[in-house]
Amino acid sequence: MKKIKVFVDPGHGGTDPGAFGNGLREKDLTLPIALALKKYLEQYENIEVRLSREDDRTLSLKQRTDMANAWGADYFISVHINAGGGTGIETLIFNGNVSAAIRNNQNVIHSEIMKAVGNVRDRGKKTANFRVVRESKMPAILPEFLFIDNTNDARLLKDPAFLNKCAKGMENGLVSIFNLKKKAQPTPPPPQTQLCNSNKLYCVQVGAFANKANAERLATELKSNGYSVFITE
Numbered sequence: 001m002k003k004i005k006v007f008v009d010p011g012h013g014g015t016d017p018g019a020f021g022n023g024l025r026e027k028d029l030t031l032p033i034a035l036a037l038k039k040y041l042e043q044y045e046n047i048e049v050r051l052s053r054e055d056d057r058t059l060s061l062k063q064r065t066d067m068a069n070a071w072g073a074d075y076f077i078s079v080h081i082n083a084g085g086g087t088g089i090e091t092l093i094f095n096g097n098v099s100a101a102i103r104n105n106q107n108v109i110h111s112e113i114m115k116a117v118g119n120v121r122d123r124g125k126k127t128a129n130f131r132v133v134r135e136s137k138m139p140a141i142l143p144e145f146l147f148i149d150n151t152n153d154a155r156l157l158k159d160p161a162f163l164n165k166c167a168k169g170m171e172n173g174l175v176s177i178f179n180l181k182k183k184a185q186p187t188p189p190p191p192q193t194q195l196c197n198s199n200k201l202y203c204v205q206v207g208a209f210a211n212k213a214n215a216e217r218l219a220t221e222l223k224s225n226g227y228s229v230f231i232t233e
Ligand SMILES: [Zn+2]
Pocket: 011, 012, 018, 019, 026, 080, 081
């Protein structure tokens, strides 16, 4: 089955700090949000996630969309933090002719973000002629997570738990859009050692086997090392 490719673009980086205020720089916030989103999305089947940068490096806007286009991404998310006097979260898509699907995806991601972040001003779903949403060949969205130059917003942005909530919202939106399913959890192996304390008897179990011969083999080895050994069923 063809994998869903999600391209996540942490805004700014390297010599371009993005917006700043209250001791924060935009490039240092967009990266942990994007890395958290990657980690969350990798819990699902049938998905590949790629970041435009996984460290603090300079990338042009063209390099970012070129990367996503060359890779053949199915979805492009560019993570940003707002500035300029305001508060709250907004999401932007291209203001040109876009399909109903792109608008619908914005509805889904926008509402999942607002649900995940809790009590934060919803500035609404917007459109803009930003290069990253215009030049990407796949549906693209650009969320602006709060205002770095607003004292209350900055307080939230300083909390790693809040940055994770931003990532969680985007994760939930993408799960809904692409109908993603969590990977099956591997069944945990039987306990290899187990300490118990009953009636002041301290016992250490070193193996649990379906096959008695394997248990006996381990018992023989332990006996040869001077342990007293019991096999129980
Ligand atoms: Zn930005």
